[in-house]
Amino acid sequence: MIDIKKIRKEPDHIKEALSIRNDNPDLVDQILALDAQRREWVAQTDALKAERNTLSQLVAKQKAENKSADVSHWVEKSKAIGDQIKANDERLAQLESQQQAIVSLLPNIPSDKVPRGTDENHNVEVRRWGEPRVFDFEPLPHWDLGSNLNMMDFERASKLSGSRFVVLKDKVATLNRALISFMLDVHTREHGYVEVNVPHLVKRESMFATGQLPKFEQEAYRTDPDDFFLIPTAEIFLAGMHRDEILSEKELPLKYVAYSSCYRREAGSYGKDVRGMIRVHQFEKVELVKYTTPETSFDELEKLTADAERILQLLELPYRVVLLCTGDLGFGAALTYDLEVWLPSYQKYREVSSCSNDTDFQARRGNMRYRNAQNKMEFVHTLNGSGLAVGRTLIAVLENYQNPDGSITVPKRLIPYMNSIEIIP
């Protein structure tokens, strides 16, 4: 959520921010018009309430002095004011909810460091790590590798659940589990994150706080009675844990890591990545979230990104880091680095992590504050990033570590997590 005061003070800045994000800048004028009206009504209604209070006090005083005093004059006047207050309050509530509805549709303001651009073609590559392997045979895509091993089953997945699902079996299933444990261990033991195990069902307001709602309702799965949402990422929970709380500066930064399944409808991605398990309705992810002070959040984002990168380095998977341009930035993000791993069958780098600084955007929606050194309340900054998307990392391991005979060499660091198996099958 963007601060209404900021919108009031620098409307042109916000309009600019909206238009470079391919969003509608006219929303700002709508908001300002509503806000001006709203404030006028607040002032007017407050004045009426103050007047009524004075009258009430007069009545009380008169009655205290003389039980039988005639106060009907005051009483009548007060009654009339009361009716007006009631009408005003109704109108005010209306204006408030209208304004709120539009403000909650505004995305975060991009940081100055974000390159301008309309779409992903304007993203800027920041660095590369590792050399894509040169194959002396034709590398297979992961769906062929998995099916040939009889460890990846798309037919049964779609028979039971439909398209965009996958069933992992045998040692590929174990490899998947190995990746999860490995990632969690590195982040908790070496990077100082606290492991959290989260519910996969959350209330509507939790989806609002992190920015998934109201704009992206069609992306989420919802349960019919009870109105729960299946989390599209553990971020919903991690970045919402301290909702309506006041943290102390001493405990910042807070660092959490959670492994969870993620559920996404992938509405509007028809025809995209239809083969394999690159884009499925249910996948697993290890998610990193930090709560920081405003002063340190951008430095902490660099560290968080490095923490995620470390997983790829330890697995010796070649990747690159991309700075997203304004047009490609997510709803709540002020600055985002994507990590993209090399996939031989695609001859391309594909996203395995997205690390963002959401600044105070989520903190405002979720009312998450801290007391600074001057004892003042301030909104915290929240950051999040995948560390990493497990399914896509699994794909990267299969494709990059494949052998001519269709077997898969287990990356060194995963061997202890694979019951010492060094090669699949």
Place this chain on the structure above:
RNA sequence: GGAGAGAUGGCCGAGUGGUCUAAGGCGCACGCCUGGAGAGCGUGUUACGCUAACCCCGUACGUGGGUUCAAAUCCCACUCUCUCCGCCA
């Protein structure tokens, strides 16, 4: 699913119709005191509106509605939390 209890400031907690934004305590921040720390003393400690900003001032006791001249306080509905029983991985 059945029965009950509760929701007040950063926290605990008092307040059952007017002088209550709200006692008392704790925490925290700042100042005084001190060689330093502690103790002690003093001041402050939410949001919105008004303001260039500060002060002042006004409004606000889970949410919404009702009764009343007047509601934290009485009535109704809702939401959420907790306890017990039942069911259950």
